Amino acid sequence: MYRFVLTPRWLAAAALTVAAAVVMVFLGNWQLHRYHERSAINARIDAADSATPRPLTSVLDRPVSPGTAGPAPGADLAWTKVTVTGRYDPAHEIQARGRTVDGEVGFEILTPLVLGDGTAVLVDRGWIPPAPGGAIAAPTVPPAPAGQVTVVGQVHRSESRPTPVEHRDGRLDTRRIAVPRLAAQLPYPVYGAYVLLTGQTPAADSAFARIPVDHEDAWQNGGYAVQWWLFAVMAVFAFVWQARKEARGETNGAPQPTDRVAEADRQRADQGGDRVAEADRQRAGRGGDRVDGYDRERAASAADRPE
Template sequence: MYRFLLTPRWLAAAALTVVAAIVMVMLGNWQLRRYHERTEINDRIDSANSVEAVPITSVLSAPTAAGTPGSAPGKSLAWTKVTVTGRYDQATEIQARGRTVDGEVGFEIVTPLILDDGTAVLVDRGWVPAGEGGALAAPVAPAAPSGRVTVVGQIHLSESRPAPVERRDGRLDTRRVSIPRLATELPFPVYGAYVLLTEQTPAADPAFVPIPISHEDAWQNGGYAVQWWIFAGMAFVLFGWQARREALGLNPQAPTKDPQAPVEDRVAAADQRRAEKAEK
């Protein structure tokens, strides 16, 4: 009674079911990889206080020329705890506007730290509120310490969308910390990621509010992976259910080849096909 599965129509349906299931399994596997990537990032965020900082030069490629940033690190290095020593260059300090912390809009102050070899790392020293004139009013930010400074922080990947950069209130003003865009405004080679400051020697000014780090939603990707795998199984269940209905003569029948035939003749033809299937 299942010999109809060898007909071209049902063979095509079987092939389509297999292809759809394979695609959905692959999508599930991709979501599983995203789950593991995000879980590793969350682990680095959570372990930052308990692991030793490594020199930034050991994890990031050094830039070679002014105007062009060093190689951008992959997501596998996001939030790695690093340390770097140099001297702040306040003349090229950057203010990133429109940044929200605890529901209040203000600025992140990013200051280049010049290393002994002449390259620079952008250091996000923290958040300060906007001035009294509103969200875009120039902030009052503590000056960077002079002399040699050692910074401990976590690698922050460059923000992907570039934004215009202009000089305002004595600083470079922008909406996003896009390293490739900012590098064109700076007179020294710049590393391909910046550092979110957590500790500093000498100590950072308490007027700065530390930038909170949000965890990745890894469980969402895990849920999507399971959903895609379930959908793949359901494709085979649906195929089997339709095949069973066909075997029992419960699926709607195609009309007779002669559309002009009387309704009674078409009904009789359909009844005859059901009877033939039942005999088989």
């Protein structure tokens, strides 16, 4: 019944089904990998809240040349809780515009913290709303504390899709926080990641809103992984179901191989029956002719005999 699957059409369909299923399985595995990656990030974010801060210099590689950024940390170091002590340099403060917190657009303020060895790290001190007049109207920024400051925060890697750094009214302005581009505007070596402030001594100004740390949507990737695997199973199931339907002669209501065989048998049987019936009629016809001739001969003989 299933010999038809060895025809070129069905072999091509089988190859296409297997190829599609393999691709779907690989896509599911990739989504599973992303699920594990994002779950690990979420675990680091959660662990940072209760972790003991580590010295910044033990987490990030030290930068060397002024105006350049040090090596960027690996993904495994993102959100690590660190502590660092130095002096703020408000003269080179940076405003990142178009930043949204709780549905409102404002600015994040990054101020270089210069360490005792002459290197610096960018500290995101928090979010403040714009001045009246528009979402990009320069805000009034609370001054950074003078003197020695100890910062506690989380390591944040550079953002993707960097944008130009502009000079506006004597301040540095950007849309995306890309440490290498910002470091090029500063007169000292800068560490390759910035610190998202969570605590400070002396205390930070209350005008700043803390930047929320959003968790990664790992479950979305997990759902996509299961979805791709189900698609792979459905592709194989569809092929098997179609093959069974073909074998039963149900595809599209058209005569299938089994139907054609049965029809051929019926035709042969009908043709054979017709030939037998025709032969019987012919024999019957010849027999009737012989009987009629015999009867005519007998009648003629009786007429010739004298009474």
